[in-house]
Amino acid sequence: MARTVLDRSDVVRALAGVFRKRGFESGSLSVIQQETGVGRGSLYHFFPQGKTDMAAAVLEQVSEWFEERIFTPLRTAHDATEAIEAMSREVGQYFTSRERVCLFAAMTLGEEQDTFADAVRTYFTDWVDALAGALRTGGLSPQEAADRALDAVAAIQGGLILARAYGDDATFLGIVARTEQHLLAPAR
Numbered sequence: 001m002a003r004t005v006l007d008r009s010d011v012v013r014a015l016a017g018v019f020r021k022r023g024f025e026s027g028s029l030s031v032i033q034q035e036t037g038v039g040r041g042s043l044y045h046f047f048p049q050g051k052t053d054m055a056a057a058v059l060e061q062v063s064e065w066f067e068e069r070i071f072t073p074l075r076t077a078h079d080a081t082e083a084i085e086a087m088s089r090e091v092g093q094y095f096t097s098r099e100r101v102c103l104f105a106a107m108t109l110g111e112e113q114d115t116f117a118d119a120v121r122t123y124f125t126d127w128v129d130a131l132a133g134a135l136r137t138g139g140l141s142p143q144e145a146a147d148r149a150l151d152a153v154a155a156i157q158g159g160l161i162l163a164r165a166y167g168d169d170a171t172f173l174g175i176v177a178r179t180e181q182h183l184l185a186p187a188r
Contacts, residue, residue, distance in 0.1 A: 074130035080138025
């Protein structure tokens, strides 16, 4: 039976869970209705363009969370160490509480990858650039900061894949901790 939804953000959170569990391709409208408890009429009321509109709303919500909790604190950091430690803590908590799935990475798979390509590229570019800026604030050269930032985001994303394969949060949290150590190591 369809549940009563108070607002669009409730639906977006429910949709995020479906896309994390099933991916975009496997999340048919009937599966989405069943797993969210939201009726077809409500879904189309909030998302007139259908499933693509739903996924875009989920990615927007994730982007807003990362902007607020990760990117802006890194960009405005006066203390690189504190900012990177906070990023590591937030990222660890975020992904372990969300089934070790990065929805942006998941959207790079399947037939719809071109639909979300700009949003995915923006998310990863913003993360790498914000982290590189914090590392420059901490005294690294622009090139070393850029290299470490790119490696860190890649390690975190790869860590998510390994942790899902192993079914183990400790794997992911260990990778995040080692990535933090690498980010905070003295300049070469």
